Amino acid sequence: MVRSLASRYTVPFVGTERMVKRACIGWSLLAGGVVGIATGCLLAYLAVLPMFLGLFFFLLLGLIIGAVMFRLGKGAAPVPALILWLMGAGVSILVWGTGLFVEYLGLPGDVARAVRVSLPRRLTQQEQNELDAGVRRYVLSQFAGNEFRRGPADHARAVVGYLRWAATDGTMQCPRIFDDSTHAFQLGQRKRGWLTRVILSLGLLGFAVLSQVLSLRKPTEQAGVAEPVPGQSGADPHCGGYRPSL
Numbered sequence: 001m002v003r004s005l006a007s008r009y010t011v012p013f014v015g016t017e018r019m020v021k022r023a024c025i026g027w028s029l030l031a032g033g034v035v036g037i038a039t040g041c042l043l044a045y046l047a048v049l050p051m052f053l054g055l056f057f058f059l060l061l062g063l064i065i066g067a068v069m070f071r072l073g074k075g076a077a078p079v080p081a082l083i084l085w086l087m088g089a090g091v092s093i094l095v096w097g098t099g100l101f102v103e104y105l106g107l108p109g110d111v112a113r114a115v116r117v118s119l120p121r122r123l124t125q126q127e128q129n130e131l132d133a134g135v136r137r138y139v140l141s142q143f144a145g146n147e148f149r150r151g152p153a154d155h156a157r158a159v160v161g162y163l164r165w166a167a168t169d170g171t172m173q174c175p176r177i178f179d180d181s182t183h184a185f186q187l188g189q190r191k192r193g194w195l196t197r198v199i200l201s202l203g204l205l206g207f208a209v210l211s212q213v214l215s216l217r218k219p220t221e222q223a224g225v226a227e228p229v230p231g232q233s234g235a236d237p238h239c240g241g242y243r244p245s246l
Contacts, residue, residue: 020075020076021075021076021079022076024072024073024074024075024076025073025076025079025083025087027072027073028069028070028072028073028076028087028213029069029073029087029090029091031068031069031072032065032066032068032069032087032091032209033091033094035064035065035068036065036091036092036094036095036098037094037095037098039061039064039065039095039098040094040095040096040097040098040099040101040102041098041099041102042057042061043057043058043061043095043098043099043201044098044099044100044101044102044103044106045102047099047103047197047201048103048188048189050188052196052197052200054197054201055197055200055201055204058201058204058205058208059204059205059207059208060208061208062092062095062204062205062206062207062208062209063208063209063211063212065091065095065208065209065212066088066208066209066210066211066212066213067212069087069088069091069209069212069213070212070213070215070216073213073216074216076216077216077217077218077219078216078217078218078219079216079217080217081214081217084210084213084214084216084217085210085214087213088206088209088210088213088214089206089210091209092202092205092206092209092210093202095205095209096201096202096205099201100159100163100198101159103162104143104158104159104162104163107139107162108132108135108136108139108140109132109136110185111135111139111172111174111185112131112132112135112136114174114183114185115131115135115174115176115177115183115185116128116131118176118183119176119178127178130177131176131177131178134175134177135174135175135177138174138175139172139174140154140158142161142165142172143157143158143159143160143161143162143165144157144158144161145157145161166187166190166194166195167191167194167195167198168191169190169191170186170187170189170190170191170194171184171185171186171187171190172184172185172186173185
């Protein structure tokens with residue numbers, strides 16, 4: 001009779017425990033993606049700091065993202081290493097790609113500001129708007145390889161064109177819109193410098209995130225969370241919650 005009662009309550013508990021572990025992994029991955037996208041937008045501006053100083057922030061913010069993922073996923077420990085590698089690598093690539101995409105979106109504005117500064121006279125607000133629109137259309141059309149129409153396919157081609165341009169050239173003769181002259185624009189980091197920074201940033205970001213996430217391979221008590229003692233109140237390992245004893 002005792003065995004029948006134990007089996008009756010053990011099977012549902014095991015099923016519930018699996019659901020909780022899956023939920024913890026899901027919340028960990030979701031939090032990593034949300035925080036990662038916001039971090040990628042910030043890193044797009046920090047990455048262009050001179051002398052590769054921006055690489056430090058890829059390491060620092062990567063550790064923070066990994067810590068958030070670990071905190072929300074520790075209730076699922078131990079987790080198979082393959083799942084953790086996929087989670088960490090996926091979030092790292094998401095952050096890295098977000099940063100590059102924000103760089104691409106911000107480049108036309110940088111070129112337009114450089115063109116405005118190079119003009120011999122001060123522009124009115126209407127002229128500034130016309131210049132910004134004209135420069136943006138010209139730059140994105142150069143990257144896309146044809147007239148840019150703001151469609152998803154045009155953006156996809158323009159992103160690829162931007163990456164190729166930054167890695168192989170990084171300079172552009174942009175028209176000043178209001179006359180026939182052009183302005184020579186140049187990236188602060190280009191060719192080998194830009195390519196080196198992009199590769200190192202992905203490596204540092206992946207190392208930082210995975211150094212935290214891979215700790216979930218260990219059992220809960222080894223991952224920094226003490227298992228509750230039967231009959232005593234204690235922390236519930238599930239998603240970092242608290243469960244009093246009955």
